[in-house]
Amino acid sequence: MKNDYMIKFGVSGNSNSFYEDGFSSTIDAAKWCKSKGLDLYEYSFGRGIKMRDQTAVEIGNEFKLYNIEMSVHAPYYINFANSDPQKIQNSLMYVINSLEKAKFLQAPRVVFHTASQGKMSREEAFNLTKLNIMLLMEKIAEKGYTDFILCPETMGKVGQIGTVEEIIEICNMAPYFYPCVDFGHINARERGILNTKKDYQLIIDKLLDNLPSQKVKYMHIHFSKIEYGERGEIRHLTFEDKKYGPEFEPLAEVLYKNTLQPHILSESDGTQAEDAMEMKKIYMKMLSK
């Protein structure tokens, strides 16, 4: 493959097939992912950070050995639009502790959800989010974590902070903020806007017009089909779904056309590995045309 078009594909967490193959611990996922032809693995601390440092070092070494690049997902409880100072301290710690574990895992990227709107107006919630993200930037500098890439994510529920525009604004606050563009979330939040190449290109153009090109070229992508309703995201689906979408094929063409080299993680419900392999297959097939 021409280097200009290299895209890495991988899984968020362990898929059902990993367990069906008789494995239960993440340290075995490195070799397993390699055997599937995958390049990336995202470890989720979504429900809390419970991993011991020593375990993180061992897992990190194993993934290094198999050349599978790790990333970390910070806890879901982060909310930088909270007016309670104690809750803000907690949110800061969730990100900082994720970065610390990422260091032991040798994971260069940490993905995080920024905030929920709650009962505030959108403007009030977003301004508070940015104010507290400035506190986060101070903490990151203090701890010497500025070499990591931190990826604020576009979100699927209407009540969450994380439209494409909001994520662009946050990414412009520091050189180490790169977007985590979750196309399933965008499609769910806007109830089915991603259908054609043109639809995807509009999102890419918005990013390219407003961010340094490196941040778009090497952005983080979450991709899965997601069921949605009036308030946006309801649940993650698998590639078996034919109703909600979005479809990966048009995105593959748009990524190629714009010579983007993102990290793409499948967040399918249980079929992450199969769906990541499917995306890689679609992309490679398109390259060979």
Ligand SMILES: [Zn+2]
């Ligand atoms: Zn996420």
